[in-house]
Amino acid sequence: MTVYLIGAGPGDPGLITVRGLELLRRADVLVYDRLAGPQLVAEAPAGCLLVYAGKRPDHHAMTQDEINAALVRHGRDGGTVVRLKGGDPFVFGRGSEEAQVLRTAGIDYEVVPGITSAIAVPAYAGVPVTHRGASTHFTVVTGHEDPTKGGSDVDWPALARAGGTLVLLMAVGRLGAIAEALIAGGAAPDTPVAVVASGTLPEQRTVTGTLDTIAATAAAVRPPAVTVIGSVAALRAEIAWLERRPLHGLRVAVTRARVQADGLSTRLRELGATVLESPVIRTEPIDGGPVDPGAYDVVCLTSPNAPRLLLDRLGGDARRLAGVEIAAIGPGTAAALREVGLVADLVAERAVAEGLLEALDGRIAGRRFLLAQAEGARDALADALRAAGAAGVDVEPLYRTLPERPAGADALAADLVTFTSASTVHAFAAAYPDAPLDAVRGVSIGPVTSAAARELGIALAAEAERHDLDGLVEAVVLAAARRATALHG
Ligand code: SAH
Numbered sequence: 001m002t003v004y005l006i007g008a009g010p011g012d013p014g015l016i017t018v019r020g021l022e023l024l025r026r027a028d029v030l031v032y033d034r035l036a037g038p039q040l041v042a043e044a045p046a047g048c049l050l051v052y053a054g055k056r057p058d059h060h061a062m063t064q065d066e067i068n069a070a071l072v073r074h075g076r077d078g079g080t081v082v083r084l085k086g087g088d089p090f091v092f093g094r095g096s097e098e099a100q101v102l103r104t105a106g107i108d109y110e111v112v113p114g115i116t117s118a119i120a121v122p123a124y125a126g127v128p129v130t131h132r133g134a135s136t137h138f139t140v141v142t143g144h145e146d147p148t149k150g151g152s153d154v155d156w157p158a159l160a161r162a163g164g165t166l167v168l169l170m171a172v173g174r175l176g177a178i179a180e181a182l183i184a185g186g187a188a189p190d191t192p193v194a195v196v197a198s199g200t201l202p203e204q205r206t207v208t209g210t211l212d213t214i215a216a217t218a219a220a221v222r223p224p225a226v227t228v229i230g231s232v233a234a235l236r237a238e239i240a241w242l243e244r245r246p247l248h249g250l251r252v253a254v255t256r257a258r259v260q261a262d263g264l265s266t267r268l269r270e271l272g273a274t275v276l277e278s279p280v281i282r283t284e285p286i287d288g289g290p291v292d293p294g295a296y297d298v299v300c301l302t303s304p305n306a307p308r309l310l311l312d313r314l315g316g317d318a319r320r321l322a323g324v325e326i327a328a329i330g331p332g333t334a335a336a337l338r339e340v341g342l343v344a345d346l347v348a349e350r351a352v353a354e355g356l357l358e359a360l361d362g363r364i365a366g367r368r369f370l371l372a373q374a375e376g377a378r379d380a381l382a383d384a385l386r387a388a389g390a391a392g393v394d395v396e397p398l399y400r401t402l403p404e405r406p407a408g409a410d411a412l413a414a415d416l417v418t419f420t421s422a423s424t425v426h427a428f429a430a431a432y433p434d435a436p437l438d439a440v441r442g443v444s445i446g447p448v449t450s451a452a453a454r455e456l457g458i459a460l461a462a463e464a465e466r467h468d469l470d471g472l473v474e475a476v477v478l479a480a481a482r483r484a485t486a487l488h489g
Pocket residue numbers: 010011035085086087088089090091092093115116117118121168169170171196197198199200201223224225226
């Protein structure tokens with residue numbers, strides 16, 4: 001059978017190749033390193049045997065001999081064996097040694113190259129490894145030689161003379177000695193240098209300087225880091241992009257239920273945030289038996305959870321809604337309707353009851369309404385419809401919200417905590433009973449949620465003007481800007 005030596009890319013899980021992901025998704029055995037991120041490991045199918053091969057600068061969970069032996073053993077057992085390595089398997093990855101061992105053992109292998117950190121990490125920091133007029137070549141060098149070799153195999157004076165761009169991997173901690181060797185070899189002491197730690201990840205951090213200053217300025221940098229030496233490093237001032245995103249460097253907690261968290265988390269990540277998914281509630285469907293939409297003129301769905309659950313209660317047959325007007329509260333609910341093949345006849349722009357009344361624009365009197373919503377939802381909508389002369393208003397609870405024990409990321413470690421409903425605020429306080437709530441900086445989706453937060457002593461950094469996810473994301477960006485002003489003036 002075949003062992004696949006796959007490059008995972010430099011950290012951002014989107015930077016694995018199509019071929020690599022395809023194989024990973026059908027792996028029977030996955031042998032992975034620390035630099036192959038947890039989001040990629042999560043792509044392995046259920047039932048896949050996960051083997052952590054370690055690889056930290058200080059200690060190895062498995063020695064290379066043990067890794068080799070494991071690859072041979074699993075390779076012989078058959079199935080799809082994936083060896084997932086950070087960056088490219090053949091760039092300081094020992095992938096070639098593993099290939100040699102497999103070859104000797106008579107086991108087939110395939111090499112799936114990856115995007116190496118040597119090029120991608122500088123790119124994410126706005127540093128091109130070549131640039132017309134500035135650098136015609138780049139050299140990738142290890143700053144951490146095989147400790148079993150005596151002396152230095154790297155000819156630093158020759159590298160200094162060659163010019164161009166130097167990319168150092170595994171050099172954190174030796175930058176001072178390396179810079180000295182390069183200057184001694186003739187490199188200009190004012191050659192620009194950029195050190196990029198945790199590149200391509202939301203935690204990416206870049207420190208810049210020159211050959212004669214970098215050891216001091218980068219002293220606090222933690223590995224993994226890529227160091228770029230050469231005039232291209234100065235282009236960062238112009239080309240940097242990731243670190244300029246409005247939420248870069250900020251940890252933002254998402255407390256809503258896991259099934260709902262995706263849309264919000266994705267948007268926050270795209271703006272540069274490190275998202276801590278710490279659901280404090282979960283939703284549980286209520287099995288209230290079949291629903292008869294034929295008895296109503298209008299069915300109102302008040303949350304993105306509702307469309308799929310309503311369809312379940314219709315026996316999965318959307319035709320039963322034929323002839324009934326479908327009203328959605330908020331664009332998120334309208335989008336969830338489309339996902340199940342239904343189109344809302346009217347969409348309340350603002351995700352509050354008043355928004356729906358506006359959207360119905362007087363077409364309420366004499367009509368029969370079904371509200372498909374959460375158990376215990378506010379009565380404001382039903383009351384308002386009745387007051388406007390509805391011939392009947394029935395409420396069909398489709399799901400209930402239950403507290404979730406915090407098992408995900410620790411929301412208290414976040415710089416900002418998002419709250420999408422009053423129930424998440426209460427569940428948050430219950431989930432972290434000993435937490436100093438006055439130290440939490442909340443961002444709320446609207447006034448009802450804000451009131452619940454203030455009552456518990458949670459300080460609000462911002463409140464959404466539009467009471468939906470887009471509005472909440474805008475409020476997070478505003479809170480981040482206020483925070484930056486407070487910190488840096
Ligand atoms: N095969 C890998 C390199 C493995 S050696 C590749 O092609 O990228 C490990 C070194 O890679 C680290 O010490 C660091 O210098 C670099 N590295 C890997 N991932 C990195 C990241 N996300 N940010 C910064 N440096 C990284």
